[in-house]
Amino acid sequence: MSHELSNLRKFVAPEILFGAGARKTVGNYARTFGARKVLLVSDPGVQKAGWVADVEQTLREALIDYVVFTDVSPNPRSEEVMRGAALYASEGCNLIVAVGGGSPMDCAKGIGIVSSHGRHILEFEGVDTLTVPIPPLILIPTTSGTSADVSQFAIINDEFERVKISIVSKSVVPDVSLIDPETTMTMDPFLTACTGVDALVHAIEAFVSTGSGPMTDMHALDAIRLINGNLADLIRHPDDLRLREQVMLGSMKAGLAFSNAILGAVHAMSHSLGGYLDLPHGLCNAMLLEHVIDFNYRETPDKFKVIADTLGVDVRGMNSSEIRKRLMQRVIGLKQEVGLKESLGVFGVNLSDIPSLSKNAIKDPCILTNPRKSSRRDVEVIYEEAL
Numbered sequence: 001m002s003h004e005l006s007n008l009r010k011f012v013a014p015e016i017l018f019g020a021g022a023r024k025t026v027g028n029y030a031r032t033f034g035a036r037k038v039l040l041v042s043d044p045g046v047q048k049a050g051w052v053a054d055v056e057q058t059l060r061e062a063l064i065d066y067v068v069f070t071d072v073s074p075n076p077r078s079e080e081v082m083r084g085a086a087l088y089a090s091e092g093c094n095l096i097v098a099v100g101g102g103s104p105m106d107c108a109k110g111i112g113i114v115s116s117h118g119r120h121i122l123e124f125e126g127v128d129t130l131t132v133p134i135p136p137l138i139l140i141p142t143t144s145g146t147s148a149d150v151s152q153f154a155i156i157n158d159e160f161e162r163v164k165i166s167i168v169s170k171s172v173v174p175d176v177s178l179i180d181p182e183t184t185m186t187m188d189p190f191l192t193a194c195t196g197v198d199a200l201v202h203a204i205e206a207f208v209s210t211g212s213g214p215m216t217d218m219h220a221l222d223a224i225r226l227i228n229g230n231l232a233d234l235i236r237h238p239d240d241l242r243l244r245e246q247v248m249l250g251s252m253k254a255g256l257a258f259s260n261a262i263l264g265a266v267h268a269m270s271h272s273l274g275g276y277l278d279l280p281h282g283l284c285n286a287m288l289l290e291h292v293i294d295f296n297y298r299e300t301p302d303k304f305k306v307i308a309d310t311l312g313v314d315v316r317g318m319n320s321s322e323i324r325k326r327l328m329q330r331v332i333g334l335k336q337e338v339g340l341k342e343s344l345g346v347f348g349v350n351l352s353d354i355p356s357l358s359k360n361a362i363k364d365p366c367i368l369t370n371p372r373k374s375s376r377r378d379v380e381v382i383y384e385e386a387l
Helices: 022-032 044-048 051-061 078-090 102-117 181-186 189-208 214-236 241-261 265-277 281-299 301-310 320-337 351-361 365-369 376-386
Strands: 015-018 037-041 065-069 095-100 137-141 153-158 163-168 176-179
Touching: 015 022, 015 241, 022 051, 022 095, 022 137, 022 176, 037 051, 037 078, 037 102, 044 051, 044 095, 051 065, 051 095, 065 078, 078 102, 078 153, 095 102, 102 137, 102 153, 102 163, 153 265, 163 265, 163 365, 176 241, 181 241, 189 214, 189 241, 189 265, 189 281, 189 301, 189 320, 214 241, 214 301, 214 320, 265 281, 265 351, 265 365, 265 376, 281 301, 281 320, 281 376, 301 320, 351 376
Parallel strands: 015 176, 037 065, 037 095, 095 137, 137 176
Antiparallel strands: 153 163
16 A cells, blocks of 8 residues: 555545535525526425425525426436436526435436537546536435535436446536435435445445545545444434434545545446346445455455444454454444345346346446456356345
8 A cells, every 4th residue: 555655636526515404505506606597407206305395495585597307217317318408408597406316416417518518418428528517516415325416426327228327527526515414304214224325335435446545535434434323323213313414424425535536346336237227326335335345355454444443343353354254244234224134136136137237337437446456257256146
């Protein structure tokens, strides 16, 4: 782990307003950006929970014109992005607000890209493919997990090829992120668990990533500590706003870490799964986590020791293989505490799916920063173990 002093590190983040009631400032921010008309992006679930009406009311009070787009699937599809961009253009919008989980936020990023470039969203796969800035973007997350509201990632489903594409660019870091724990009060326990474990995976992957550094490490470890210390309690006490705030803070820090350090094999494999079988992203991550830790452990045992320690494992006097075993037990234990016990087979993943899943996973940009170099065969073995 000899980091040369000459290593340059860049850290990108939006303007963040964190705390109960943060969402209520959306009108002020929209006005600051000179909003003529806002495209408000969300999905049917978030609309049903009342958060779209909540944001609409704030915009009306600020006398800001808006149009609502909620045609977004749980894994947002490229054609939905294109329809949203068509609405943005036909309504003469000049600013995008998204309220919801990762799907509406990623869809909003996609709409911004298409609106300013005038090309199909699937043409922007990969790193730094954007050539012009996107319209101002204000994101209001309603889950504590995806961290799309602070990241330079947009993940879009290519429904024709059944794969998820990753678009990575600092242009899709939103201008403002209004992180309001009150909005997470409407999540059911399963979604709370899925998104919370997603955030934990973000933090763990960012900490061991080859792109990690001192600026990302502090956020990653703090995120691990916050989620480990509060997520299981939150599942037991869903109405506790203080616990929601702690988990949401953990999710935000995990997002700041992974947006800048990038991720690893869990996410590469999870994106492949989510595109192929349309499963919840956090759930895919959860089912793969300990298997990828097992695979990566020998590459950076020192970092995994720190993770184990941060997860409350007493590592004193343990040798490397004992720490590895206890770390995996702790991860599995935490997942069980929050109710995520399943393996891939339960959701209809078969041995025959693995070659195709692995082919896509190995092409995902997240695999590039995984601490241990992974061949397609490596990835196949991890999927097999997770069945």
